[in-house]
Amino acid sequence: MCGIAGVVYRDSSASAESVVRTMLPPLARRGPDAEGFFAWPGVGFGHRRLSIIDLSPAGAQPMLSADGEIGVVFNGCIYNFLEIRRELEQRGHRFRSQCDTEILIAGYREWGIDTMLPKLHGMFAFAIWDQPRRKLTMARDRLGVKPLVYRIWKDGIAFASTLGALQAGGFTDSVNPKAVLEFLDVGFVTDEQSIYTGTSKLPAGSLLEWDAGKVTERVYWTLPDVDESSSIRFEEAVEETERLIIEAVRLRLISDVPIGALLSGGIDSTLVCWGLSKLNVDIRAFTLGTPGDPDDESADARDIAQRLGIPHEVVHLGADQSLPLDELTAAYSEPFGSSSALGMLRVSQAVKPKATVLLTGDGGDDIFLGYSFFYNAWKAQNLSRKLPPGSAQVWNAVRPLVKHIPALRRAQNFLDYTTGGIGPFARVRVGVTYFEDRGMFGELLRGGEIRHRRIPASVDSAKNLLADLVRFQRRMHFTSEFMTKVDGGTMYHSLEARSPFLDHKLWEFAAKLPASIHFHEGRLKAVLREIVRRHVGPDVAFRQKQGFTIPVERWLATKWSSHLRELKDGSLLVKDGWFEPGVLSVAVDDALARKVVPNQLWSLVVFEHWLRRQATLAAQPEPIGA
Numbered sequence: 001m002c003g004i005a006g007v008v009y010r011d012s013s014a015s016a017e018s019v020v021r022t023m024l025p026p027l028a029r030r031g032p033d034a035e036g037f038f039a040w041p042g043v044g045f046g047h048r049r050l051s052i053i054d055l056s057p058a059g060a061q062p063m064l065s066a067d068g069e070i071g072v073v074f075n076g077c078i079y080n081f082l083e084i085r086r087e088l089e090q091r092g093h094r095f096r097s098q099c100d101t102e103i104l105i106a107g108y109r110e111w112g113i114d115t116m117l118p119k120l121h122g123m124f125a126f127a128i129w130d131q132p133r134r135k136l137t138m139a140r141d142r143l144g145v146k147p148l149v150y151r152i153w154k155d156g157i158a159f160a161s162t163l164g165a166l167q168a169g170g171f172t173d174s175v176n177p178k179a180v181l182e183f184l185d186v187g188f189v190t191d192e193q194s195i196y197t198g199t200s201k202l203p204a205g206s207l208l209e210w211d212a213g214k215v216t217e218r219v220y221w222t223l224p225d226v227d228e229s230s231s232i233r234f235e236e237a238v239e240e241t242e243r244l245i246i247e248a249v250r251l252r253l254i255s256d257v258p259i260g261a262l263l264s265g266g267i268d269s270t271l272v273c274w275g276l277s278k279l280n281v282d283i284r285a286f287t288l289g290t291p292g293d294p295d296d297e298s299a300d301a302r303d304i305a306q307r308l309g310i311p312h313e314v315v316h317l318g319a320d321q322s323l324p325l326d327e328l329t330a331a332y333s334e335p336f337g338s339s340s341a342l343g344m345l346r347v348s349q350a351v352k353p354k355a356t357v358l359l360t361g362d363g364g365d366d367i368f369l370g371y372s373f374f375y376n377a378w379k380a381q382n383l384s385r386k387l388p389p390g391s392a393q394v395w396n397a398v399r400p401l402v403k404h405i406p407a408l409r410r411a412q413n414f415l416d417y418t419t420g421g422i423g424p425f426a427r428v429r430v431g432v433t434y435f436e437d438r439g440m441f442g443e444l445l446r447g448g449e450i451r452h453r454r455i456p457a458s459v460d461s462a463k464n465l466l467a468d469l470v471r472f473q474r475r476m477h478f479t480s481e482f483m484t485k486v487d488g489g490t491m492y493h494s495l496e497a498r499s500p501f502l503d504h505k506l507w508e509f510a511a512k513l514p515a516s517i518h519f520h521e522g523r524l525k526a527v528l529r530e531i532v533r534r535h536v537g538p539d540v541a542f543r544q545k546q547g548f549t550i551p552v553e554r555w556l557a558t559k560w561s562s563h564l565r566e567l568k569d570g571s572l573l574v575k576d577g578w579f580e581p582g583v584l585s586v587a588v589d590d591a592l593a594r595k596v597v598p599n600q601l602w603s604l605v606v607f608e609h610w611l612r613r614q615a616t617l618a619a620q621p622e623p624i625g626a
Helices: 017-023 081-090 102-111 113-119 163-168 177-186 234-251 267-278 298-308 325-331 340-351 372-384 391-402 406-420 422-427 433-437 459-463 465-492 504-511 526-535 561-565 583-594 599-618
Strands: 002-009 034-040 043-049 070-078 122-130 135-140 149-153 156-160 199-201 206-211 214-219 259-262 284-289 312-316 357-359 496-498
Touching: 002 017, 002 070, 002 122, 017 034, 017 043, 017 156, 017 163, 043 070, 043 122, 070 102, 081 102, 102 113, 102 122, 113 135, 113 206, 149 163, 156 163, 177 465, 177 599, 234 267, 234 504, 234 526, 259 267, 259 340, 267 298, 267 526, 284 298, 284 340, 298 312, 325 340, 325 465, 325 599, 340 465, 372 406, 372 459, 372 465, 391 406, 406 422, 406 459, 422 465, 459 465, 465 496, 561 583, 561 599, 583 599
Parallel strands: 259 284, 259 357, 284 312, 357 496
Antiparallel strands: 002 043, 002 156, 034 043, 070 122, 122 135, 135 206, 149 156, 149 199, 206 214
């Protein structure tokens, strides 16, 4: 894992060094082991290194071809690089290092980017400079595990691992109101937006080429659709998934630094540790213990580790429960309101002294359909296909009569999905309506629109709701929230997270499975549960999902209430024109009186602190970028 940055000017006489070196300090926590820089005429590449494979100087970046004509900066890990290296050696290429980065240079020269990318098995974000062609190529891994952001302007292009690095180089403009609205609605900024106007995020599974100012962006990988005609039996799906999980775990064991595994009492991390036991790998599993907390899973995890016969250690978190807003806003370049990010930061800080690479169970719920809303969408879809024509119109006529009956809220939502598909689902969250109904928005936000809230109701979508929802969830929450949370939290503490459940071959297999396999016998994530039932125990397989949580809504009303009260007096939310004067005091007083803080006010606490950080950064010396 590393941090990358670079600038390419159209004018080859321009100097890029001072700009790129300014971009590197914000990436230092992503790469604390070394810093590197290289320049061609009008081009500069910078790198911060977290040494994982080949700890010697031979693995330093930017890495160049022997003639210096091709250079690369790379963040991530190519798990099958030894296999690719052998293929390239057979074609006459010679290597100077033992790390995965070098195969990108040889592979690019031998095959070109379009042939090389499908061969890469791993997580990555990289940029390649081709000096003879004066061409920049950037690519991001299939699932968007690693981030890559950029800014294009008339004189060139700048890129980096984080928006904070672009900001340090002077490549960001004003705060984007559309992105702020999106954050206030869902708690994060999606990959389709950026918190700064003018900056962009390279989508997952995409590549971008910059050639003398001409920009081409294209998708090189898409997830396959469900194979509705598949005759695969549940038993066959379980056996193939077992094989793919073990192979995915094996691939992620390549490292020259200590590896650990995160073990909770849940299905996914249990399967990762089961894979380690099947491979007879002596890797210690870590569990975060929170004594006295009702969500403490250390006893369950200890029991699982004993059954699997793997080394295990409980890392107890300290009693300090202060709200780490400074850490949250420093770890994530954009306002990020996922409360589980606080847990991710605490987990990473606790494990870092024990390991540099951490295997996690992230992704299992997303591809094996472990969330209840997937199952509900499938039921709504099946019902929709049976309804007679005109049912949507009948429901729309009746709906106002039951709209304000709380006891019928769930039934109302279900019928909305059954007749309207993904559009009503995208609007079910209260989100910005909390602020709009109370007239709280100031001039910067008033009247703004959010793209996903404009998706129309559609009978066709209702009849294909599960597929639409899988795509929507992946685009909205998986890449923009879940991947961002893990990458930002672990890299802030210089920890490389690897998840076998983010293996693209596992995703390609699971994506094609019919829903009847995923929900076998009415169970969520049925395939994974069956593997756990067979190899660990039925009590673990059917245990209720817990997860590591931080109850911010409850604590903001009690021990963290000072942060809530800060919204009342002199907040930048009001001063800068985001919210109307006086409205925040009313909302805060009401929440404290009820001792129930809505999630929307937690988002305001995060955004206020993010704005204060921006004000501090703006007071620093003027950047020297675009």
